[in-house]
Amino acid sequence: MLKVAWSEAYAHPLPTGHRFPMEKYNLLPEQLLYEGVLTQENFFKPDLIDERWILSTHDPEYFRRLLSLDLTRSEIRASGFPLSSALVDRELELVSGSVQAAEYALSHGIGMNVAGGTHHAFSDRAEGFCLLNDLAVTANYLLGRQLASRVLIVDLDVHQGNGTAQIFSGATDVFTFSMHGARNYPHRKENSHLDIALADGTGDSEYLTVLDQTLPRIMEQFEPDFLIYQSGVDVLASDQLGRLSLSQNGVRKRDETVLSLAKKNGIPVMCCMGGGYSSRIRDIVDGHSHVFRLAQSLYF
Numbered sequence: 001m002l003k004v005a006w007s008e009a010y011a012h013p014l015p016t017g018h019r020f021p022m023e024k025y026n027l028l029p030e031q032l033l034y035e036g037v038l039t040q041e042n043f044f045k046p047d048l049i050d051e052r053w054i055l056s057t058h059d060p061e062y063f064r065r066l067l068s069l070d071l072t073r074s075e076i077r078a079s080g081f082p083l084s085s086a087l088v089d090r091e092l093e094l095v096s097g098s099v100q101a102a103e104y105a106l107s108h109g110i111g112m113n114v115a116g117g118t119h120h121a122f123s124d125r126a127e128g129f130c131l132l133n134d135l136a137v138t139a140n141y142l143l144g145r146q147l148a149s150r151v152l153i154v155d156l157d158v159h160q161g162n163g164t165a166q167i168f169s170g171a172t173d174v175f176t177f178s179m180h181g182a183r184n185y186p187h188r189k190e191n192s193h194l195d196i197a198l199a200d201g202t203g204d205s206e207y208l209t210v211l212d213q214t215l216p217r218i219m220e221q222f223e224p225d226f227l228i229y230q231s232g233v234d235v236l237a238s239d240q241l242g243r244l245s246l247s248q249n250g251v252r253k254r255d256e257t258v259l260s261l262a263k264k265n266g267i268p269v270m271c272c273m274g275g276g277y278s279s280r281i282r283d284i285v286d287g288h289s290h291v292f293r294l295a296q297s298l299y300f
Helices: 024-035 051-055 060-067 073-079 085-108 134-144 162-167 204-222 248-264 281-299
Strands: 110-113 151-155 174-181 194-198 226-230 269-272
Touching (some): 051 060, 085 269, 110 281, 134 162, 151 204, 204 248
Parallel strands (some): 151 226, 226 269
16 A cells, blocks of 8 residues: 655744745645545554664754754754744654655555655755754664665655755765756755756656656666655746746656656655645646556555
8 A cells, every 4th residue: 555654743843924825734645635546444553663763964063953943043044944842843744754665665565644755954954934854864864773775865856955965975875866957056066976057948858758767777777675755846847936948747757757767777766745835726636646647556
């Protein structure tokens, strides 16, 4: 059975006018339930993981100050969120959800998190709506518990996974692949193991051709035994921050490429949602729904 992490905390309320669409974390499960893609039995509420796994990725002093709500004004501004204990609790559940979804993937081939994909969080600081890096914590958890030996992180959000790249700079047991908009945030990019920067306006055909030419080669050369997929939908043409021009069908084919390759090669995969900032919330929810539909049809 497909297991999907979800918590009411994911939709933590933000001040009116804040551009991050927190409501998608409630609307996405509702849409999947309405379609019959998922039932209530598919969802699980994350249990908080031991802090030692967060500290395997994040600087202890930064983590202590985050828990104490002791970040500076500039650090809070860089995070993009007004800091609160409820927001920190949300982040802890989000990270735990990705770790536990990865554990389910080991048994079922795939596990999913309705949230996650917080790839801008560095080891020692928050950035771009990301306080803790669930991708990195999940990878280090799998490696630390010897549940995997080579983890591939496929980041197809429109923004480069700069925090993930920094955390795994020089790593040989984690491979970071980021395919993103060349002129988009962050303006100062880090070095992933492989970065592909796409021009503004890149559409379905070019995007999918590049992915089809690149991902199988990475998997053949790196030989991962676990895959973490950041499936942001800010690549959509409708996205206010994205600058790329993928259609809904293009996003579906992108997700199908990743999941089909993982399944064909017998590699467990954990999917987390990443960004999406279309002006119509329906476009965001539809974009995120593709990967859940595909998970059900390909694996169950």
